Amino acid sequence: MSDKIIVYNAFYNPIEANIVKAKLKDAGIPCFLTDENVATINPLFNQAIGGVKLNVFEKDVAQISALLADDLELEVPEMDVEKEADKVTCENCGSTNVSYGLATKNKHSWWVAVLSILMAIYPFKANKCYHCYKCGHEFN
Known part of the structure; x- marks a missing residue:
């Protein structure tokens, strides 16, 4: 693996992108966001620019996938079945x-x-x- 920077994921909600970025930073994984300012200032451009992009090193992709998969399992609430x-x-x-x-x-x-x-x-x-x-x- 190289030190190549790739776009791991794109988010249409800048807040969600920052939450994932904070989780990665807490785990010691270096990352940064691009197009965050454009998406925050004018949300109508979000689809045109492809959303807020989470950029990471290619060597960290497996570790990130495992970390975020664990978080998704914990955060998904079960739907209440209506009577x-x-x-x-x-x-x-x-x-x-x-x-x-x-x-x-x-x-x-x-x-x-x-x-x-x-x-x-x-x-x-x-x-x-x-x-x-x-x-x-x-x-x-």
């Missing part, structure tokens, strides 16, 4: 991929539409309902 009784199911297809929010089809009632046209204002009240993301059905 079946708390889930709302779609009346149309029976799917549980349902959420409560603003209606998309009948967003405003007729009296709100008439009143907003007469007063030349944006409708001030919107209907809420459950929306199924599988079939698109809306219900209360």
